[in-house]
Amino acid sequence: MSVTSFCRSLFAFLCIFGIHGDLFSQSRSTVSGHIRDALTGETLIGASIRLKDDPSTGTQTNSYGFYSLTLPRGEQVLVFSHVGYREQEVAVALEEDRRLDVVLESGRLLEEVVVQHSAAADHVRNPQMGVARVATEEIKHVPVLMGEKDILKTIQLLPGVQAGGEGSSNFFVRGGAGDHNLILLDEAMVYNASHLFGFFSTFNSDAVKEANLYKGGMPAQYGGRLASVLDITMLDGNNKRVGAEGGIGLIASRLKVDGPLVKDRGSFMVSGRRTYADLFLKLSNDDDINNSQLYFYDLNAKANYQLDDRNTLFLSGYFGRDVMGYSNLFGFDWGNATATLRWNHVLNSRMFSNTTLVYSNFNYHVNIDSDNANFAIGSHIRNYQAKQDFQFFPSNTSTWRFGVDVLQQRISPAQIDAGEDAPVNSLQLDERQGMELAAYLSHEWEPLEQLNLVYGLRVSNFLLFGPGIFHRYDDEGDVVDSREYGRGQVVQGYFNLEPRLSLSYQLPGSQSLKFSYNRNAQYLHQLSNSTASLPTDAWVMSSHNIRPQLADQTAMGYYRNLWDNRYEFSAEWYYKHMQNQIDYRNAADLQANEHVEAELLYGIGRAYGLELLLKKRAGKLNGWLSYALSRSERRFDGINDGRWFAARQDRTHDVAAVGMYQLSPRWNISATWVYSTGNAVTFPSGKYTVDGRTLWYYTERNGYRMPDYHRLDFGATWESDAGKRFKSSWTFGVYNAYNRKNAYIIDFRESQSNPNVTEAYRIALFGIIPSVTWNFKF
């Protein structure tokens, strides 16, 4: 099925339902509008709108804070609510379609806020499963390494999301690989979401409104990755008054300024962060050292302007970079740049449209500049993307979402520029260009009062384009065919149907059963044979040799709200089968290698597990307990004799406990404890000597386990008088409070006392680390 014929059938489909909507128009009218924070004017995402008399009738705001609800005409009392906000009732006399914009007041710590049936009940009612919403406001007290608030580290405390390693902002979702996560910042794909080899994420939490992580039941508008989508939304900026906030921390300082462009119609937000570890290097007397650099920075900026009641424009951008340099001899820098332009258009009270244009780029440069060596290495990946998304609300039991997504990507794998007398040759590997076309349609529908479902289909089509020389390899990695393609010529195409289904069935007493199935296809792959996250890890597109990775995931869940909605409980079980997984030949050469695809092995994977989460969202004491029991395995012909083996991130048990307590109006204390089974690793099971050198003998991939990991962190925040215009706060933290020596690396070496004896040694990265941050806001 081609894209055009798909669009044609989609249109036909919608016309039918358009008529269906009109049949009701005699007796029903639509109320629609935006829900915002009363103080800042920020739109609220996922806020709930329900009928007071019949809480089962209602809807939620979309990611732009827009809602549309079609109701019988007459007097209606609507209840607007959102987690952490005071509930608000509005009586409307509904005689015709009307617009109703509502503002909600923040009230997170009030016990009364908890008992809001409508918002809390969404947790049980919503057919979407495997999703976690993390608002920056909610996580601001969670203690983190060096006091740098980090949304990527906080999501690792949720069941089914595993940390990439000690102190790492990288994460694995439900047994998937690191490159199976799609990370979006205001809809722009972020290729490398970490700074300083993974210890900090690129998301400065000052600039982030909230993040939604989908680990299962992926909505049809998302695609391109197997395991998860992390959709991060930047703050719009205060549209009431100009304000500033910032902080001075152990390793970085931050400053954010936001305010109205035109009061109540538009706002801007600019936020920056820079680390200054290298400023201490300046104190050195040594010229090589005080000329060295080691820092990163982030700059987020966003502006929005409401043209009229129906049209809003958003422009947002991100720019961040890591810079590392030793004297004038060596320089290494890398970073992302993204830009997003969006146009929200309310076609009518039941039809919401969003048009998005995206640019995203990641690159790195290495410069070597000494007397006898002078050359530069560079690589980049960038994309242009256009998306058109429609949301159609024909009735209060039905929402349609459909659209198209065109993504053009270009990879420059490696380029070396060398002078005449350089020690290396200039090199330019062929650029690779590809296009991902996708169209999707999904329908959220409530056929019965107890039954909610979302079903949909995503159709994706990937095309790899010339120019360049493209090779085919046999099973041994030898070239069997090479062919040159011209510009714009299609080298290889893939087409996939990705069905999606999620449903919830409500049982009496605030509980529900949920089910979901989704298929995801992935056409972009990252190659890495090290455990660290390096900016030089190469991206490759699907080709003759690399087939698209596919995942089929089935999940079942039990959701329940307890004790008058104060507690949310969920249990989810999932099974995921993955095809066309990628591994590497021994001693694979993944850098600047024209034949890098010859170094790859292909196999299958499976991951399954049980995830439990008990959460208390509001009140003086809030936090959550999470537990995951899981398994993630791979099977490759050339590895472990074709038997299933544990993936590196296979961790049987994963526990996290997060508690935050409001001690007094001024003081908040918090603690986090995590425990997990060690990673699967490859250790030697023997040794041998050749040419006077002792080498390790390996018998099995990932046949051993790292020691169990556990850690306790504390945090405390003191806030100044809330009533004053200038507010300040101190945040104190202790990372790894009982100074556990968690093994970061275990390696083996010949003993210094007797070279014939071999010993194992452990490197623990972080002992107990205190931190302090001063924050201000006015």
Add this chain to the structure above:
Amino acid sequence: MRAYCLFILLPACFFWSSCEDIINIDLDDAEPKLVIAGEVSFLRNAEVSVSRTVPFSSAQPFDPVSGAEVEVEYVGHQTYRLSEIRPGVYASSSEVTPREGRTFRLRVAVGSKVFTATSVMPDLVNADSIGTTVTTVFGEERKSVALKYQDPPGVANYYRYLWSINGSPFKMVRATDDKFNDGRYVTENLGDFDTELETDDFVVVRMQCIDKATYDFWNAVQSINPGSAAPANPPSVFGDEALGFFSAYTEVQLSTTVQ
């Protein structure tokens, strides 16, 4: 390139308060596996060691296999029968003299099992000078020995460097290829992070030109580091049944006194 990677890792090491200690790990004892390491060079006796892997905890890392039948054939010229000169170590009784053709074949019979491999000896690339270089890293001077040579353009070359400091046994420093510097006039800085060179140290360097399979073996060995996601045995020319390599190489030996 590898030296530059070190530069990247250095600041990371300085920055973090990492700590290191010795621990006990219970490792399995794998079935012993045969290991064959064969080397042939001109004007030297061919030498092959045959051994088995030992448990990781063993204090004897070399478990010799005696009584093997070992032959090296200089294809088209002569077959050398190797005799056991020490347990597990087999050598020819005469030097291999250069003639036309460069292909060598190794045959090792252990019990009923026979292992064979061939290696083509590359042309010699001669280093034309040797000297001392000084690099300052974070205020500390480190000395290394530099070799200079002209890499032949248009062909893939593989090198392996060994050194002996003040008469100590020869030890491999590294293996390199000319992927990034084909045809260049190359300066190879030999240094070892764990071995500090002092002024007046007498260093003898052997520069070997080796074939691709031998390079793949030693490159795999040197590529395994604590950050490897999946360390594995280096690829063996003997297939799945035995570990090891067979290298026919040419060699140039140079020496210098560290300045």
